[in-house]
Amino acid sequence: MGALQADFYARPVVEVARELIGCVVEHAGVAGTIVETEAYHESEPACHAFVGVTPRTKTLFGPPGLAYVYRSYGIHAMLNAVCEPEGVGAAVLIRALEPLEGLGEMRLRRGVVASREGSSPAELCSGPGKLAQALAVELAHNGCDLARGPVRIYEGSGSPRTVVALPRVGISQAQDLPWRFCALDSAHVSRPRPQPALRAG
DNA sequence: CATGGGATTGACT
DNA sequence: GTCAATCCCATGC
Numbered sequence: 001m002g003a004l005q006a007d008f009y010a011r012p013v014v015e016v017a018r019e020l021i022g023c024v025v026e027h028a029g030v031a032g033t034i035v036e037t038e039a040y041h042e043s044e045p046a047c048h049a050f051v052g053v054t055p056r057t058k059t060l061f062g063p064p065g066l067a068y069v070y071r072s073y074g075i076h077a078m079l080n081a082v083c084e085p086e087g088v089g090a091a092v093l094i095r096a097l098e099p100l101e102g103l104g105e106m107r108l109r110r111g112v113v114a115s116r117e118g119s120s121p122a123e124l125c126s127g128p129g130k131l132a133q134a135l136a137v138e139l140a141h142n143g144c145d146l147a148r149g150p151v152r153i154y155e156g157s158g159s160p161r162t163v164v165a166l167p168r169v170g171i172s173q174a175q176d177l178p179w180r181f182c183a184l185d186s187a188h189v190s191r192p193r194p195q196p197a198l199r200a201g
Numbered sequence: 202c203a204t205g206g207g208a209t210t211g212a213c214t
Numbered sequence: 215g216t217c218a219a220t221c222c223c224a225t226g227c
Contacts, residue, residue, distance in 0.1 A: 038208070046208070056223055073209050074220030080208085093208055118211095129209050139222090170208055190209095 003147045003154050009064035013039045013083040013090040018181050020081065020092055021163050022156035027149075028136045030105050032097030032125050033158065035186040038168045038179055040080075042089035045173035049089025059143050060089040067151050069132075069142040076129030079137050081146055081153065095169075095180070097125035098188040099134070106134035127190040161185065164194050 004023065009016055017039035024033055042049035042060075048070070049060040059068045060082060068080040068091045080091035099106055099121045104114070110133055112119040125131035132138075137151055146153045161183040168180045169190070182189045 040208070048208080051224070054224070070208085071220090071222055073207060074222075076209055078208060095208085127209070168208075172207085 003152050004065070005147050006063060006065040009081060009083045009146075010085055011083065013041050013092060014179055016081070016083045017092040017179065018163055018165075020094070020153070021181055021183050022158060022161050024100065024154040024156065025079075025094060025097060025131075025135065025151070026101075026154065027151045028105075030102030030135055031100045032131065032135075033100055033156070034094055034096075034153075035098050035161075035183040036094075036096035036189040037181050038093040038095055039083075039181075040091050040093065040179075041084075044177065046168065046171040046175075046177075047089065047091075049091075053089075057089060060091055061087060062143070065146050067137075067141050067144045067146055069137060069139055071139060072129065077132040077137055077139060078128045079132050079135070079141075079151070093128060094131065095128045096182075096186075096189045097131045097134075098186060099124050109136055110134055122187045126188055130190075166194060 017037040020034050020037050040047035049057045053061050063086045064083055066082040068082050072078050079094045082091050084090040106124045107119050125134050141151050163181050164184050165178040166180045182194050
């Protein structure tokens, strides 16, 4: 299993968002499998790149395969993977992970204690702010190469997942686009969760 | 230079 | 269900 290279990201952002489900993010001694993503593209107003190139959005227009990290609500860091050819502003927001390695370290960084509420693997990385904190991803990682690190993304090694497309979360514009992707069977995604599979009979 | 608005989360009614 | 925390940056004077 190897790190995903620039050609993987240099494609339509919605396609990359769907295919990142099942891949693995690793940083600072901890790792997790991606179970939820959202796509953002300069052509729609929910994307930071909609306003064009500014100091903030410069990374989004850069070469594919870079990390775009920004601060949300003054508190949380958000980890994105820059997509599409250089010059096109687009990225995939990593929204939830299934923890693989370094659970104890994740709990320390999240400030939750093992065997207490909020410390279960399903809650450690179930949201973009949470996973950035658990992985110790900071604004300083903005622009880092996801193939070379320190923050890296690897191709998935597990069995393929059933992926569902849903409207994106927490935005006030372009709410109709079904550009949020979740692993259907995962208990590790953020809210609102996909409808549980309906059972026939 | 002042202002306003978030790609969120956790605590509380 | 409601609400505040808190900081970066786009925008407008």
